[in-house]
Amino acid sequence: MKPCGTSRLTAFTYKAIATLRGPYKQKFAIPRQPNLVPEAMGEMVFKQEFADANGLRALDQFSHLWLIWHFHETSAQGWSPLVQPPRLGGKEKVGVFASRSPFRPNPIGLSVVRNLGSAEVDGKLVLRVGGIDIVDETPILDIKPYIVYADSIAGAESGFASEQPGSQRPISFSASATQALAASAADYPRLKDFIVAVLQQDPRPAWRVQDNDDKQYGMKLYEFNIKWQFSGDKIEVKAIISSDDDPEF
Amino acid sequence: MKPCGTSRLTAFTYKAIATLRGPYKQKFAIPRQPNLVPEAMGEMVFKQEFADANGLRALDQFSHLWLIWHFHETSAQGWSPLVQPPRLGGKEKVGVFASRSPFRPNPIGLSVVRNLGSAEVDGKLVLRVGGIDIVDETPILDIKPYIVYADSIAGAESGFASEQPGSQRPISFSASATQALAASAADYPRLKDFIVAVLQQDPRPAWRVQDNDDKQYGMKLYEFNIKWQFSGDKIEVKAIISSDDDPEF
Numbered sequence: 357m358k359p360c361g362t363s364r365l366t367a368f369t370y371k372a373i374a375t376l377r378g379p380y381k382q383k384f385a386i387p388r389q390p391n392l393v394p395e396a397m398g399e400m401v402f403k404q405e406f407a408d409a410n411g412l413r414a415l416d417q418f419s420h421l422w423l424i425w426h427f428h429e430t431s432a433q434g435w436s437p438l439v440q441p442p443r444l445g446g447k448e449k450v451g452v453f454a455s456r457s458p459f460r461p462n463p464i465g466l467s468v469v470r471n472l473g474s475a476e477v478d479g480k481l482v483l484r485v486g487g488i489d490i491v492d493e494t495p496i497l498d499i500k501p502y503i504v505y506a507d508s509i510a511g512a513e514s515g516f517a518s519e520q521p522g523s524q525r526p527i528s529f530s531a532s533a534t535q536a537l538a539a540s541a542a543d544y545p546r547l548k549d550f551i552v553a554v555l556q557q558d559p560r561p562a563w564r565v566q567d568n569d570d571k572q573y574g575m576k577l578y579e580f581n582i583k584w585q586f587s588g589d590k591i592e593v594k595a596i597i598s599s600d601d602d603p604e605f
Numbered sequence: 606m607k608p609c610g611t612s613r614l615t616a617f618t619y620k621a622i623a624t625l626r627g628p629y630k631q632k633f634a635i636p637r638q639p640n641l642v643p644e645a646m647g648e649m650v651f652k653q654e655f656a657d658a659n660g661l662r663a664l665d666q667f668s669h670l671w672l673i674w675h676f677h678e679t680s681a682q683g684w685s686p687l688v689q690p691p692r693l694g695g696k697e698k699v700g701v702f703a704s705r706s707p708f709r710p711n712p713i714g715l716s717v718v719r720n721l722g723s724a725e726v727d728g729k730l731v732l733r734v735g736g737i738d739i740v741d742e743t744p745i746l747d748i749k750p751y752i753v754y755a756d757s758i759a760g761a762e763s764g765f766a767s768e769q770p771g772s773q774r775p776i777s778f779s780a781s782a783t784q785a786l787a788a789s790a791a792d793y794p795r796l797k798d799f800i801v802a803v804l805q806q807d808p809r810p811a812w813r814v815q816d817n818d819d820k821q822y823g824m825k826l827y828e829f830n831i832k833w834q835f836s837g838d839k840i841e842v843k844a845i846i847s848s849d850d851d852p853e854f
Contacts, residue, residue, distance in 0.1 A: 365744055368675045369618045370711040389755035403615075406710055410686035414699035417764020424673065424713055426617045437659035450663035453748040461655055462619040462746045464673055466715070468756060495614055497711045499702040505769040506638035507717060508757045515666020520754040
């Protein structure tokens with residue numbers, strides 16, 4: 357499948373081998389990097405053309421995998437040479453190639469994830485992964501084994517991105533949110549841990565991070581619209597609304 | 606640049622942002638993974654459209670980078686679900702997604718390299734990298750910073766690919782090879798170290814690895830055709846022929 361009128365060495369067309377299904381229904385609230393929220397599980401559903409279990413033979417020997425994927429939600433927005441990474445407060449600019457921003461010349465994503473094994477589900481080949489930072493319905497282009505001797509460079513210097521983001525700020529749940537957690541516990545037993553882990557990453561855009569932020573935020577995880585609000589340095593989860601009960605969803 | 610008649614979610618076209626220039630002139634003798642031969646230096650020459658030094662701002666804070674690239678030399682050969690990795694003696698088969706084989710559904714390569722800094726050379730924007738495992742003229746699709754907290758998973762399990770390949774076997778140089786090294790020392794002061802590092806990786810195809818292999822091999826590094834041969838467990842470099850003197854090159 358070659359694009360019209362391009363040379364072998366200047367443009368390349370790839371197909372989605374699988375589609376990721378996961379709890380993040382929108383870009384907002386996705387952690388900046390994989391494994392910051394280990395509770396985020398997803399599954400890749402292979403396209404018919406690539407759904408051959410032989411392709412995954414011996415994959416279970418690897419605890420971690422690389423996913424290479426397409427930033428389908430933001431690719432239409434293009435790119436610019438300078439970006440403002442959230443960890444620099446959204447003010448300082450760095451080069452796009454010094455960032456993992458989705459707004460790149462080629463909107464290709466790269467994430468290391470935990471390998472949770474493959475299965476056949478409803479006649480489809482599925483590979484389960486954990487610690488994802490990828491939005492629902494993302495097209496997956498490649499899966500590679502994580503090879504420690506080649507990929508793990510513990511002594512590498514990462515400059516402004518050296519410190520792992522995240523906090524230990526207190527996160528509480530309102531009475532109604534607690535009730536909703538109990539009601540969904542059978543289907544989503546780890547929902548509370550997941551919400552806490554996501555909120556520890558402070559999903560607000562950098563320009564919103566300031567004292568006295570009393571805006572109520574909403575984020576979509578699984579089938580829930582989750583409303584939360586800062587109160588001083590704490591976060592309270594106000595409501596967890598199932599999509600069944602939420603006309604806005 | 607959308608390919609003809611494909612949907613937004615099933616096929617994706619990317620452009621080369623740069624072309625890698627490096628010492629490996631052919632697939633043979635390229636180490637299996639990056640950083641096995643740290644002496645392998647290359648430079649990426651940016652395409653005019655992407656040659657904006659702003660895109661590299663703050664990149665010098667990162668000691669290592671990810672390169673995402675296209676396997677242009679082998680992409681026409683297609684793929685199959687099972688591959689025979691060299692480290693399993695070329696006999697046992699594993700799934701293509703459990704390997705870093707170039708023969709993949711989407712022929713995308715992934716390598717971590719050392720960041721040796723950018724420069725303007727002959728009016729072109731260039732980024733120098735070390736420890737490459739990429740053939741000369743490879744189209745580069747993306748450059749990302751290596752972020753230790755996200756990318757380095759020292760405790761990951763890598764199954765059959767756990768051990769770093771390579772050897773400490775003795776490597777000697779014939780009188781004529783030694784002479785050629787001396788003659789090229791001004792332009793290539795580290796050529797000997799580079800040849801030794803490449804040969805420690807034993808570039809032979811797996812089916813050739815056997816006792817009493819007395820075949821003479823040739824490999825092209827920089828502008829040299831290098832002839833070498835096993836003798837028992839040792840390797841002797843027989844000749845180092847500059848392309849100026851070699852009609853076969």
